[in-house]
Amino acid sequence: MSLTVVGATHDGEAVTVRVEDGAIVSMGGDVEPLPGDEVVDGTDTAIVPGLVNGHTHAAMTLMRGFADDLPLKEWLEDRIWPIEGRLDEDDVYWGTRLACAEMLRTGTVRFWDMYWHVHAIARAVGDAGIRATVATPLIDRFGDDVGESLKSEALGFLDAVADDPLVTGALGPHAIYTASERMLRWTAEISAQRDVPVHIHLSESEQEVADCLDEHGVRPTEYLDRVGLLTPRTLLAHCIFCNDDELALIAERGSTIVTNPSSNLKLAMGGGLVFPYVAARGHGVSVGLGTDGAASNNALDLLAEVKLFALIQKHAAADPAAVPAHEAWEVVTGRLAGLLGGRGRVAVGQPADFLLVRTDALELTPGDLVANLVYAASGSVVDTTVVAGEVRMRHRHIPGEPDIRREALARARALGTAGDQDLR
């Protein structure tokens, strides 16, 4: 499979980009398509790296707009969990397909997922042709038998996707308050043995910190370190309440933090605080950006999310110079967080995970491209999305999109989450 993009610009220069076997093999003003190449017209577009969504629960698109504006406990326990208890493999498959289509449309080439029915997720990811690191949720606070069954599922899933070209298997102990110490230690052991990533929610609420201090005598990050889970393989979602000592420890251990500003603000998790990004970067922590699930965001559009991220951090730091546009761009492309797998550069030898963005969009006129992508764009400026050398959206067209939308909508209707607009 070979592909050539002609007529796009890169760093302000007109370039032609050739792709073979999923990687960029040549790039420049004098490159020409070879006979047999699939050719994409890049007129009036710029070629930029694909975006990385560091934390989501993709299939929760089925619960988008279903239970907004509720306190966390009521939202989760009374509305979300009862629905989740009824989700089957096909629900998760179609919810994930809807999420993948939305992500490809808005420029995401890779995402980190944690959700039920991992085999269905992997199937959806493969069919969509996007990259994903998929974590099997590990929860045993509600029963040892559940925990044992999830451990088997997790091990089986790691085997099943070991050679998958797009899916990386991971372990997803949900949080320190839903996974027992025994489960966390087991996760640490398997992660080390198999060299696989761990994806966990950490320090998302003040209650979690208080309970951890009560139960374990230390703060959540220190507890995670004690059980062996603070490693370079670990991705920590949220970390709103990490203090300075915890951030220093995370930097030392080489774990990655993924911040999810929309979700944190929408659920009002911070009690006025947000993830201490400036302090974290001061310690050298790797940081990425996530949307969280569509039930708590409610979009999966990283170009909307990165604006919110930069703005809320300027606000929190009381400094308009905090998180300048180019730094925010590093975060949303996954470059500030190696664990996220953001290849980050459109260059010869790099995997062909890139976007064509429409430079003739009004909201990108005039001004610096990166500043406009961060502050002015939504995902609608993405014209074409290429993942692993394959064109997954071409000039805003994703094959099968209407069917994906219809199937997901039918699933949501059957679950009772579809909402009012669907009465039409």
Added chain:
Amino acid sequence: MSLTVVGATHDGEAVTVRVEDGAIVSMGGDVEPLPGDEVVDGTDTAIVPGLVNGHTHAAMTLMRGFADDLPLKEWLEDRIWPIEGRLDEDDVYWGTRLACAEMLRTGTVRFWDMYWHVHAIARAVGDAGIRATVATPLIDRFGDDVGESLKSEALGFLDAVADDPLVTGALGPHAIYTASERMLRWTAEISAQRDVPVHIHLSESEQEVADCLDEHGVRPTEYLDRVGLLTPRTLLAHCIFCNDDELALIAERGSTIVTNPSSNLKLAMGGGLVFPYVAARGHGVSVGLGTDGAASNNALDLLAEVKLFALIQKHAAADPAAVPAHEAWEVVTGRLAGLLGGRGRVAVGQPADFLLVRTDALELTPGDLVANLVYAASGSVVDTTVVAGEVRMRHRHIPGEPDIRREALARARALGTAGDQDLR
């Protein structure tokens, strides 16, 4: 001129909507187009009210992404003001045309503007076919002669647009620190005499409050009341630092506050605080939403802005139930602020200022339409924009858009604000 929209839904019901002479004359399942009607196909769309941008400086699109990530003083005094000193009528015309096109694309049908060269603004507004309340800036702290000349310009402009079908003339004393007490009292007098709106920045920075207390012995709102400018005709932009007494006074006087969350966060104006929306509504203050100018936002997309508004207010209130989606929708359609002129309802007898939004957009699937518009959509879900009964964007097409973009870009290049992407 008559127009019929067929096949759209409204509140979940399929309706046909007929428009004559700028107003909705019939609406329902059994309405038919009449011979000679312009017909718009509304398949897979919902018809919703147009949005109202309560505070912007439209022509500042020419400075989009030009000087991001700088402290306010440096941004304004070293970067923005020198450019503004060189703007001519044609620059403002094309910058405003670019802004109008971006606003029509993202669902705005009416905006409140304050900027130099008001006649050029009015011409751009008329040519774009959008509604606007345009305030002549009134500043005399840098010289009495400037003040006198602006007063003449303001009076001439009020006369010039007195019968304009789309433009409402207004008075724009820039702020209490740039307009003298004499200028503010003159504004109050003219506003009362001619029954015209007043548009002013208020309480945007802590410094402004401190200086006002120093100079006048009262807080900014009380000072504004003292000079006769706190009336139902007055729109107050920002109001980050209004305290409870000031909010009560604003409610009593019937003035309207317009909050601009992106701009306030991006310039980090609040020192950690945001406009106290929940308290303001508690007092019954009329509140609208604005984008501010593109140099400090950097988009003019109200569907992005309304999400940020709702989320930052939930965060500030530490309450996920604060500003539920339906209330945020009231704000962005101008319904919570009569002064903004948001007609707010798609109903027989109402002005035909409405949108068709694509209900088959992935980010609007599934879920409640209003919740999705507030939390999940960007302006790209707007398919068609109708202002005063005229179709100004049809199925994403705005007549002349490429020319508007090219002219505005050429102007920005000549001004030196165009940025890197334009090297291509």
